[in-house]
Structures are given as C-alpha cells and as structure tokens.
Amino acid sequence: MAITIRLATIDDLQAMQNANLNNLPENYTLKYYLYHLLSWPQASFVATTTDPEIVDQDEKPATSQKQDPQYVAKGEKVVGYVLGKMNDDMDSTDKTPHGHVTSLSVIRTYRRMGIADKLMRQCLYALCETYKARYVSLHVRESNRAALHLYKDTLKFEVLKIEKSYYQDGEDAYYMKLDLDLEKLLPSRAHATVEDDLKSDLPRRNSSRHDKYFVKKVEGKTKIYS
Amino acid sequence: DGIIQHNPKHYESVSLKGLALSNSDLPEKYDALKYIEKACKEGGTDSVVCHIAGLYYRGLKDYKQASKWYNAAMENKSPNKGILRDLSSCLTQTRDYKHLLVSRLGYLESQPAYRANWTSAAIAHCLNGQYDRAEDVLTRIEDLVAGHLSEDDLFEQSECLLLKNRAIYKQGDVSRALEHLEKIAKSGEVGDGAKLLEYKAQYLEELQRPREASLVYRRLLQRNPDNAKYYHDLERCLGTDKMSANVRLALYEKLCEFYPRADPPKFIPLTFLKGEQFAKKVEEYILSQLRRGAPATFVNVKPLYRRKSNRNVIYEVAKRFYDEEKSKLSSSETENDENGNPLRFCWAGYFLAQHFYRVRDYDSALRFIDEAISTTPTLVELYIVKARIFKRMNRLTEACETMNEARKLDLQDRFVNTKAAKYYLRANRVKDAIDTVSLFTRNEKAPNGVQDLHLMQCYWFLIESAEAYGRLAREALREWRKVSVGWDNKKKSQEIDHETVMTREHLRKKTLHLVGLTIKRYRAIVKVFEEYEDDQFDFHHYSMRKGTSRTYLTMLDWEDRLYHQPIFLRAAKGLTNISLEVLNDKPFFQVLLTNPAFSLNRTKKEKKAEEKQREELVKYSKSFPNDADVFAEAILRELADAPLKNAKRNTAGGFAQYADKGTALTRLTDLAKRVNDENSLDGQEIVFRVNQYFNKYVLCLQAMNHAYTADSSAAVVGYLYLNLFKARTNKSTPETIRRILALGLKRNFSELLAVEDSGDSEKLAEGLVQNFFTKNNFASAENLVRCEQIEPSDTFEKRILQIKQSLDPYTLRSLSYIED
Incomplete structure (x- = not known):
C-alpha cells in the first residue's frame, strides 16, 4: 500500500541511516541513531510501505524480505523518517525543556503525499506529551524550499534567526522554532471536521x-x- | 619502568606497562600482550593485576577474556566495586546472562543509592526470564524514591513503571497487568501515552474484551490516523475483518470522515472490494493522487495487482484520465488553463509506464514514458522510471545515461545522485559511479568519496561495489583462463613478442585487483556489521542510567539477529562464493598471484604508464587512509595458500577445529557461524558450502534439512541435494559417513533416494526438477545452472532453457555471470 506511519524501532535504524545517506548530505554513523532511540525512544517515527493480503489474490505477497538496505520486513520499506530528540546540550542557555529535530527525510519518489507533515506531527506530539517539551527547534538549509514551506506554512514554525555557514559546505541555515500545546497538537485534529x-x-x-x-x-x- | 627495574616482580607495574603500551602509539605497542601475560601468569592472584588485564582485554574488545579477568579481580577481593559495572557490560556483550545477574546484584548491593543499579538488576532478572523477581526489584526502588522525584527524574520514572508493567504481563497474569496499567495511567506519571493505550488494547483483547479494546484502538487512531496497523487491530476487535465487504466499507467510510487526510482508511477497502465497488473506489483513490501529482501513485496501488482482475480496471482508470488530459492539452493553447495541464498528463503517463513495466511489457512502458518526457523534459521522476525500464531490458548503458540525465536536472538532490551512482555500478562502471557519488560525500582528505562512504557505513554502496567488482572479476577471469591455455608451451617456443607478454601481465594484474576488490568490499560490509555489534557496548551502562530499559531489551534482540538480516546474507553469500572459488582452485590463483618469472623488459615509458595507472587505481580503491592492502592481495594470498582441506580428517566437532589454521579459513568459518539461522535459505546454503569445503558432510546434511524445513520446494535445496549426492557417491568419502548420510536423508528425501537406487542419473535429475525447480524464477534458474555445472544432464539443460523463456533480459544477464 500505501503508507503507514509508526514509531521508529531499533529494527528501523539501519534503514533510516540508509535513507539519510541516500537523501541528505549530513550523515551519521549508526551509533548516533542508537543514541537517539535509547535516549528518547518515543521521539522518532518512520513511514513505511506495506504489502497487505488482497482478498482473492492470484499471487501471494513476497515470501521473503528483499535484500535491500531500505527494507525492514517483508514488503515493508522505509520511505521517510524523522529523528527527534530533546535538547541535551549542557551549555545551552535555555533550560526550559525543548525538543529538536535532528533529521527529517522523505524519499523523493514518495513526496507530495503529506508524509513529512505527518511524521512531524507525530514527533511534535510525542516530544510534548512524553518529554514535556515547551517548544521545538530545528535548522533548515536556506535553499530547501520544500522543507521551509512545510515548517513555516504548514506547521507554523517561526524563523528566529539565520545562522551563517551552519552547514559543512558553507550554506546558511534558518533556525526555526514552534511553541507546543498538547491540546492543539493531536494529529487527527489537524484537518478533521468530524471527530x-x-x-x-x-x-x-x-x-x-x-x-x-x-x-x-x-x-x-x-x-x-x- | 623505574619500579620494574628496581623490582621485576612488581606485577602491578608490569601489567600497567602493558596496558599503557596497548593504548599508546609507540612501536612497542604490540609487546603489550607480553607484559600482560607475564603479569597474569605470575601475579594472577593480585586483584590489581587482574583488573588491569580486564581493562586490557576490554580495550581489545575481547569481552570474554575481559570478563574472566574482571571476575578474577573480584574473586581476589578487589575493593574497587566499579569493576562489577564494567564486568556487567562485558557479560552482556557476550550474552552470559547467568553471571550477569551476579555482577548486577553485587553492584547494586554496593551502590544502592542509584536508581540505575536497581533498573540494571531488574533487567538482568528479565534477561534470565525471572520476571517476578524483576517486578520485586522495581517495586522496592519505587517505594524508596516515592516522594523524592524531581522534574528531571520523571522520564526515568515513566519508563521504569512501564517496564514493571511488562514484567507483570510477562509473568502471564494479564488481568493484573491491566490493573497495574490502569493504576499507573491514573497516577499521571507515565508520559508515553501511546504505549499506555497500546498495552491496554492488547491486554483487553487477550482478556476477551474486544469491545473495550476497540474503543482503545479508536483513541489510538485519533493520535495517529496513519498507522495502518491500528485499523487492522480495530477490525479484529470489532470482528468486521471476517464480515462482508459492505460492512467493512461502511466502517471505513465512517473512518474516512474522521480522518480525511489519512491514507489507510482509503486504501484498505481496495484490498477487499470487488467489481463495481472496487472500480469506483480505486478510481477515486488513483485520480485524487494523480491530480495532486504524487509520484508514488502507482507504487501505492501496486499490491492490488496481485489480484489479476484488478489490473485492467486500474489500467482503464489511468488510461481514461490520460486520454482526457491529452485531448485537453491538444485543444487548449494556454498552459495555465485549468483545462490543459501538462504535468497532470505527465503523471498519468508516468503511471501507465509503470503499469506496463509491472505487467512486463517494456516496449509499451518505454513508449508512454517517452511521450511524457517529450511533454515535460524537466521532470526528474520520469527519467528515473525510464532508466529502470532500460535496466530491465538490459540496455544498461542507456539506463545509466538516462539516470545521469535525471541527476543533471537536479544537482542539489542526493537521491537522484545516489540512483545514478547505483546504475553506474550495475553497468559495471565503477569509476563513473565513484565520480558521481563523490559529489555529495566529504572528501577533505581523500581524492573521492570512497573513504567517506566506508566511514559512514554506507553499505548500499559497498554491496553494489562488491557485486560490480565481482562481475568484472568474472569477466577478467574468463579472459585470463583463455590467455593462459597453452601459455607455457608458447613461452618455451619463444613465439611471443613483447607486446603479448605485456598484455598478459596487465590482464593478470587487472584480474588480481578485481578479485581482491570484490573480497575487500564484501569484507567492508562485514566490518560495518561488526561495528554495529560493538556499538551496543556503551549502552549496557547508558540505557540503565536513562531508564530506557524496554528499548534497551529490543536492542539486545536486534543485535542477536544482526547477522541474519537479508542484506547481510546477500554480502555473506557473495563473500563465501568468491572465497570458496579461490579455495577450490588454489593452484590457479597461485599462478595469478605470481609475478612472471621472466624479465618483462619494460621500457621506461611503459613503467611510467604502469605506475600512473596504479596510482589512479589506488585513488579509486582505497577504503581508508592507512590501508596497506588496498587490493586485498594479502587476503587473497592467504586464501590461495590455505592449508589443504584434508590435511587432518576428523569427523567430530565441525569446522571449529580448523580455526587455528590460518586466518582466512577462520574468517570463513566464523562467517558461517554467524549466518547460521535455521530459517534462512541463504544462511543454510552458506553453512552447507563451508562445511562441504571441510568435508563435514553430516553438518551439510543438517544444513540441508534446515533449508528443507524452511521451504521444502526451495531451489537451493535441490542444488544442495545434488552436492551431497556427489559426495556420497565419491569413493573417497568414508563408508561410515555414507551410511549416516543415507540414513539421515530418509527423513525428508526418501522419494529421491528411491529414484537414486535405479541408478539412472537422468531419473534423479527429473526427480530434482519436479521437487525443486518448478518455479520460473531466478533462484530456480541459478540453482539449476549450478547443478548442471557439477552434473551435466539433458533434463537440467532442457529445464534451464524453459525457465529462461520467462526471465527478463536483465535477470538473464545476472544468470550469465553464473554460467561459464
């Protein structure tokens, strides 16, 4: 199918690492992903494909998991992820608990289905509910228009400042922030008319x-x- | 050093010197072991010496030895209780849970003021299956901290409460688990709202209270309406999963009202609807996505193709839309006009191209994608699909060039860059691949991205590289064999000129490098996974402090299955194949490894050119800065010089006894041990083939039986059976082994044994084909080709030709590398 969105587990980390390597220039070794999950197990989410049984099918679903780094189970391929965390910078001046999005990515061929938006909403909700984050902050490449649109227009982040040469290659970053309110964050409430x-x-x-x-x-x- | 000089029996100093050396960069670094061993041998009752030895072995990642010496330090009454903590990490790393419990409890006793130590003890109980004791420990610390929790402790508290809940559940008392869950939910101390609900739903369902469980799933859907699992859970609780399509549709229509943006309630009905209803719903589903321009529209409905009658319905929907858009395009002049939108037309063509790709009509697929591209030549996704069609048609040059065009349309996008690099590798163009992929890697201290990709554990690149080198090596080996025929005679009769000699020498080196690089890249993947294995070490302590114990337990489980992953098996199989190829033909590879005995009489110019070429090759091959064996020549030599396999025949024990006979073989046997997952065909094939190399046929039989149990019609079982048949009929196989095998085969293969008795080899081939090679897929063809190679037969040949008819050109290409 179609896509399912769920909490990231240990078994997803390698596929997340691979998706990150395929899509983004900032990469990390697996230990950094492990560190995220074993510090904030509720803060990261994945979008995966599913391969359900079809009533009266003529062919069976795949009998084995594809030997591809993007797969985590039979018919289940990670197509997007969000890696979230709480602030753990001891030198940080702001001691109010707040979250941070380390990395978010959706495979190019799965865009325009609102996956990034959905992943973010899960992440924000969890950061607020589980870790009592008052706000969440993140960095975006100045040139990344799609991400900018998502954060600014869809999720209503505000740009706090521009950090010069934030990225390895010298590109500037927008530093953005969103205040969190659990009531308003309930993901199904984002677009629903009937509850x-x-x-x-x-x-x-x-x-x-x-x-x-x-x-x-x-x-x-x-x-x-x- | 001063103390040692003064008193050479001051073993604490001796061992300390060893430890210091091993952590240093001094040239004497490798003498460290000597000092440690000396100190341990003579001063092994000194707790400090033992402690230092533990630290030394821990540094070397020899956690078994480290545990041994840490333990000795404690037995020798070391006052340093901190050793127990390190010991616990080592014991967990080696999965010695029995002793882990002792060290965790010991440390808790000495440091009861830290909650982490209580959590550690509880986890140790869990790992030993003592959930009741785990609960006790957790309850005791809960009581101790009650009323003393600061805001910073709340997350740890939350996690510990949930751990305790799972410990109760694991004891089998679901109602008590539910009761406890409700209590901690009420307390407000648990921050993980999703888990509270998921556990609750699970318990309610297990307690036969599906209606209440269904309400919990509805609450979970409010939190995450995109989790397909919740919908299936909900249906199971409502019982609708066993009801008619109409009931189910009504349910999902209601859910769509609640969650209009969610995908599962729209998609799931497509899996059970039929006829008119299906046509209507699938049209809504497809068109809404096509209009939005979602590239994955086709991929989303692809599972529905498994019911064949759906295919045409879906095709019609897309084709109608395509035709409409096409006519709108040709009738309207202005682009912005609502009536004509070239992008919508393109996405429809993109969809149809993928439809034809799925039904394997590659020409039509190409036609549709080309038309889309001619309308909008700047849409990257179109080229991605076009490249894929080319690849499937085995037009690999066009495939990678098309992907490269796509890449050039969006130089900022790493995804399409990765695709282009991968396609180059599939076309065996390694250099182009590296040049491409390096545009996004960190190349500060390196000529290109190869080293960064190793560092970043980028194993898609490593495995695709290994396989590309493997194919190139196969081509080179073929050529080398051809050139080698009659070479010695020709050389004697001196009928060869300088140029021929040089050509042969270049080919030799090229072949050597390619075989070496194949092994090198495969081994790099093994190394990545070894890093993953080692990564857990720090978390044995860290997770306890954080309290994230449930997640920690899943990490241990993941590590335990690390080497059973399909992607690892793909690499392990490749590595085993190439290693065994060398081992099974050592003289051939020894010649390949030998510098020509005669003088090459190279000109200065030739020497210079060679040097330059080598430098260039090193630049593109080096996997880390100080790599002394860029082309794995040392490893190759080790394999080619490995001791004769029958040097010492011993029927007991398995391959472990060869462990001390050269590291190349050790690595191979270690690999086989790691992948020995009873349920994995690939894993069992590796175990079989490695044991076969050592003539351990009883273990081969065991592996084959496991494979048979995993899938009784698997093609690989047929191939393994034939191998074992050859071994049984081989006169050098001892009579006792033959008898054991015949006996062991009766369980699963009595029919084939009966066919064998007839003595007609074609009959056996027929029997194998009927049992294991009925599918028209690659695995079937691959294993048949391998059968044909060890036992030529008309039956095999005929069947191979038959299967080939139904394989696509790209798969046939993969097969051609197996055929020789």
Whole structure:
C-alpha cells in the first residue's frame, strides 16, 4: 500500500541511516541513531510501505524480505523518517525543556503525499506529551524550499534567526522554532471536521442492516453494535 | 619502568606497562600482550593485576577474556566495586546472562543509592526470564524514591513503571497487568501515552474484551490516523475483518470522515472490494493522487495487482484520465488553463509506464514514458522510471545515461545522485559511479568519496561495489583462463613478442585487483556489521542510567539477529562464493598471484604508464587512509595458500577445529557461524558450502534439512541435494559417513533416494526438477545452472532453457555471470 506511519524501532535504524545517506548530505554513523532511540525512544517515527493480503489474490505477497538496505520486513520499506530528540546540550542557555529535530527525510519518489507533515506531527506530539517539551527547534538549509514551506506554512514554525555557514559546505541555515500545546497538537485534529466521539458504534447501521452475515454475527455473542 | 627495574616482580607495574603500551602509539605497542601475560601468569592472584588485564582485554574488545579477568579481580577481593559495572557490560556483550545477574546484584548491593543499579538488576532478572523477581526489584526502588522525584527524574520514572508493567504481563497474569496499567495511567506519571493505550488494547483483547479494546484502538487512531496497523487491530476487535465487504466499507467510510487526510482508511477497502465497488473506489483513490501529482501513485496501488482482475480496471482508470488530459492539452493553447495541464498528463503517463513495466511489457512502458518526457523534459521522476525500464531490458548503458540525465536536472538532490551512482555500478562502471557519488560525500582528505562512504557505513554502496567488482572479476577471469591455455608451451617456443607478454601481465594484474576488490568490499560490509555489534557496548551502562530499559531489551534482540538480516546474507553469500572459488582452485590463483618469472623488459615509458595507472587505481580503491592492502592481495594470498582441506580428517566437532589454521579459513568459518539461522535459505546454503569445503558432510546434511524445513520446494535445496549426492557417491568419502548420510536423508528425501537406487542419473535429475525447480524464477534458474555445472544432464539443460523463456533480459544477464 500505501503508507503507514509508526514509531521508529531499533529494527528501523539501519534503514533510516540508509535513507539519510541516500537523501541528505549530513550523515551519521549508526551509533548516533542508537543514541537517539535509547535516549528518547518515543521521539522518532518512520513511514513505511506495506504489502497487505488482497482478498482473492492470484499471487501471494513476497515470501521473503528483499535484500535491500531500505527494507525492514517483508514488503515493508522505509520511505521517510524523522529523528527527534530533546535538547541535551549542557551549555545551552535555555533550560526550559525543548525538543529538536535532528533529521527529517522523505524519499523523493514518495513526496507530495503529506508524509513529512505527518511524521512531524507525530514527533511534535510525542516530544510534548512524553518529554514535556515547551517548544521545538530545528535548522533548515536556506535553499530547501520544500522543507521551509512545510515548517513555516504548514506547521507554523517561526524563523528566529539565520545562522551563517551552519552547514559543512558553507550554506546558511534558518533556525526555526514552534511553541507546543498538547491540546492543539493531536494529529487527527489537524484537518478533521468530524471527530470520533469514542462512544457511538462505528459502521453505519442502515448500510449494514442488509447484510445477512452481519446480522447473524450481531445476534451471536459479540453484540458489538447493539 | 623505574619500579620494574628496581623490582621485576612488581606485577602491578608490569601489567600497567602493558596496558599503557596497548593504548599508546609507540612501536612497542604490540609487546603489550607480553607484559600482560607475564603479569597474569605470575601475579594472577593480585586483584590489581587482574583488573588491569580486564581493562586490557576490554580495550581489545575481547569481552570474554575481559570478563574472566574482571571476575578474577573480584574473586581476589578487589575493593574497587566499579569493576562489577564494567564486568556487567562485558557479560552482556557476550550474552552470559547467568553471571550477569551476579555482577548486577553485587553492584547494586554496593551502590544502592542509584536508581540505575536497581533498573540494571531488574533487567538482568528479565534477561534470565525471572520476571517476578524483576517486578520485586522495581517495586522496592519505587517505594524508596516515592516522594523524592524531581522534574528531571520523571522520564526515568515513566519508563521504569512501564517496564514493571511488562514484567507483570510477562509473568502471564494479564488481568493484573491491566490493573497495574490502569493504576499507573491514573497516577499521571507515565508520559508515553501511546504505549499506555497500546498495552491496554492488547491486554483487553487477550482478556476477551474486544469491545473495550476497540474503543482503545479508536483513541489510538485519533493520535495517529496513519498507522495502518491500528485499523487492522480495530477490525479484529470489532470482528468486521471476517464480515462482508459492505460492512467493512461502511466502517471505513465512517473512518474516512474522521480522518480525511489519512491514507489507510482509503486504501484498505481496495484490498477487499470487488467489481463495481472496487472500480469506483480505486478510481477515486488513483485520480485524487494523480491530480495532486504524487509520484508514488502507482507504487501505492501496486499490491492490488496481485489480484489479476484488478489490473485492467486500474489500467482503464489511468488510461481514461490520460486520454482526457491529452485531448485537453491538444485543444487548449494556454498552459495555465485549468483545462490543459501538462504535468497532470505527465503523471498519468508516468503511471501507465509503470503499469506496463509491472505487467512486463517494456516496449509499451518505454513508449508512454517517452511521450511524457517529450511533454515535460524537466521532470526528474520520469527519467528515473525510464532508466529502470532500460535496466530491465538490459540496455544498461542507456539506463545509466538516462539516470545521469535525471541527476543533471537536479544537482542539489542526493537521491537522484545516489540512483545514478547505483546504475553506474550495475553497468559495471565503477569509476563513473565513484565520480558521481563523490559529489555529495566529504572528501577533505581523500581524492573521492570512497573513504567517506566506508566511514559512514554506507553499505548500499559497498554491496553494489562488491557485486560490480565481482562481475568484472568474472569477466577478467574468463579472459585470463583463455590467455593462459597453452601459455607455457608458447613461452618455451619463444613465439611471443613483447607486446603479448605485456598484455598478459596487465590482464593478470587487472584480474588480481578485481578479485581482491570484490573480497575487500564484501569484507567492508562485514566490518560495518561488526561495528554495529560493538556499538551496543556503551549502552549496557547508558540505557540503565536513562531508564530506557524496554528499548534497551529490543536492542539486545536486534543485535542477536544482526547477522541474519537479508542484506547481510546477500554480502555473506557473495563473500563465501568468491572465497570458496579461490579455495577450490588454489593452484590457479597461485599462478595469478605470481609475478612472471621472466624479465618483462619494460621500457621506461611503459613503467611510467604502469605506475600512473596504479596510482589512479589506488585513488579509486582505497577504503581508508592507512590501508596497506588496498587490493586485498594479502587476503587473497592467504586464501590461495590455505592449508589443504584434508590435511587432518576428523569427523567430530565441525569446522571449529580448523580455526587455528590460518586466518582466512577462520574468517570463513566464523562467517558461517554467524549466518547460521535455521530459517534462512541463504544462511543454510552458506553453512552447507563451508562445511562441504571441510568435508563435514553430516553438518551439510543438517544444513540441508534446515533449508528443507524452511521451504521444502526451495531451489537451493535441490542444488544442495545434488552436492551431497556427489559426495556420497565419491569413493573417497568414508563408508561410515555414507551410511549416516543415507540414513539421515530418509527423513525428508526418501522419494529421491528411491529414484537414486535405479541408478539412472537422468531419473534423479527429473526427480530434482519436479521437487525443486518448478518455479520460473531466478533462484530456480541459478540453482539449476549450478547443478548442471557439477552434473551435466539433458533434463537440467532442457529445464534451464524453459525457465529462461520467462526471465527478463536483465535477470538473464545476472544468470550469465553464473554460467561459464
């Protein structure tokens, strides 16, 4: 399918490292990724493909995991990640707990599906909920328009300053910041008009009443819709 | 030194000198071991000596020895309890959990004021399966810290509470785990909201309370509506996964209202809908993405192609859209017009090209992508697909050149740079690949990015390089064999001129370098994984301090499976193949390694040119700054000079006994041990082949049985069976071994054994084909070709031809490197 977005686990780190090496000029050895996950296990997320069973399929899904560094399981390929952390700079002047995004990347051929946006929202929510971050900050390359658009326009980060020659190659960075408020951050709230009240039953009854199998099921012991 | 001079029996100083030396850059560095050993031998009851020996071995990453000496230090009553902490790290590294428990508890006893030490003890209990004790330990420290927690401690507290919850769950008492979970959730001390809910849902479901669990999954969806797993979990709890498509569709339509931007509730219905409903939904799904210009639109629906009837429906949807856009384009003049959007047309063509690629109609695929490119020649993604089509058609030069065009359209983008480099490597153009990839690497102290990519553990590059060198080496070896035929006679009769001699010498060197670089790159991958293995060491202490113990446990598990990863097996298989090729034909490779005995009489100019060429080659091959063996000649020589395999026959023990006979063989056997995953075909193939080299046929049989259990129709099992058959019919195989094998084969292969009895080799070939080579894929062809090489047969040949009919040109190319 289509894409699923979930918490990054240890098993994803190598694929994240590989995606980073494929997409971005700032690279790290695996230990740095391990350090992130073993310091802030809730702060990093991945987007992966999935390869679900199809009803009445003629061909089976892959029987083995592809021998490619981007794969983490059968039919499951990491196509984007966000590596998040809390501030751990002892010299930092600002002692309020705040988060930082170390690296975010979506494979080029998976863009324009809102994956980066979704990854960021998960990360921001976790930084705020789990680590009580009051704000989150990050650096963006001056030339990276897509990222700038995402942070500034979609996620509403504000540019605090421009850091001259922040990157190895001499490029300037925008230093950006967003104040966090857990209530507003709930990812499903970003675009929803109808909210799940968590009370009413899910499938619409009128459409299911015609369904014999369903009716039988309801009369049985599950009774989940009554 | 002063003390030692004064009193040579002051072993503390002797060992300290050893330790200092080993950490130094002095030329005597390699004498360190002597001092350590001397001190240990004569002063091994001194706790300081033992401690220093522990530190020394830890520095060498010999954690077994380090544990031994740390332990000796404690037994000799060292007052330094800190040793226990280091000992614990070493014991975890070597997975000696039994002794780990002793050292963790010992350290806790001496330093009970730190929570980390309690957590460590609890983890040690967990690793020994003593979850009840882990719970006790965690409860005791909880009680001690209650009321004393500062804001900085809250995260650790949160993690420890969750660890305790899992410890309760692991004891098998799910209702108590749920009760505890609800209690800690209420306390507000757990910051990991997602895990609280995930555990809760899991417990409720296990307690047969699916309705309540379903509500928890709904809450999880509110937090993350893009996690496909939650939807499947929810359905399982609602029971809808077993209901009709209509019920399920109604559910997902409702969920789409809640989560309009989420992908799973739109996609999942496509996996179960059929007919009209499918056509309608898949159209919505595809068109909304195509209009947005999402490049992955096709990839997103690709799994649906596994139901064949879907294919045409999807094709029709895209084709209709494509035609509409096309007619709009030709009718409207202005580009901005809503009616005509060349980009939308391009994405539709891009989609259709991938459709035809998927159904293996490469000509049509090419036609559509070309048309798209002619409309918008600046869209990088179009070239990426075009290059891929070329690759599949085995038009590799066009493939890498097309990818390079794409790269030039967006020089800032590393993704397409990587693709271009990879395509060069696939076309065996290593130098072009390195020049390309180096545009994004750090090359401060190096001529190009090769060293940076090694440093950054970039194993996609390493494995693609290894394989490219491997193919080039194969070509060179073929040529070398041709040139070598009758060379000695020709040389004697002096009918060869200077130029021929030089050509042959150049070919020799080239072949040598290519074989060496193949091994070198494969070994670099092994090294990356060894670094990964070593990376865990610091976390045995660090994670305890942070409290991130659940994640820490997953890290240990990941490390334990590190060498079973498919990508590692790909490298391990390549490395085993090339190593065994050398080992199985040592005289041939010894000739290759030998400088010509006669004078080459090179001119000055020739010498200069050679030198320059070598320098250039070193520049493109060096993998780290002080690499003394850039072309792995030393390793190659080690393999070619390895002791004869039958030097000492011993039926017991397996390959371990060869460990001391030269490092080349040790490395090979170590590799086989690492990949020995019972469920992995590749892993078992490696184990089989390495044992075969040492004539350990009983272990071969075991490996083959594992492979058979993993997949009873796997092609590789057929190939392994034939190998074992050859060994059994070989007269030099001892009678006892033959009998053991025949007995062992009865379990899984009695039918084939019966065929063998008929003595008709074609019948055996038929039996193998029927059992293991029925699939028309690469694995089938590859293993058949290898069978044909050890036992020529009409049956094999016929079947190979048949399979080849259904393989694409690029796969056939891969096969051609196996065929000789």
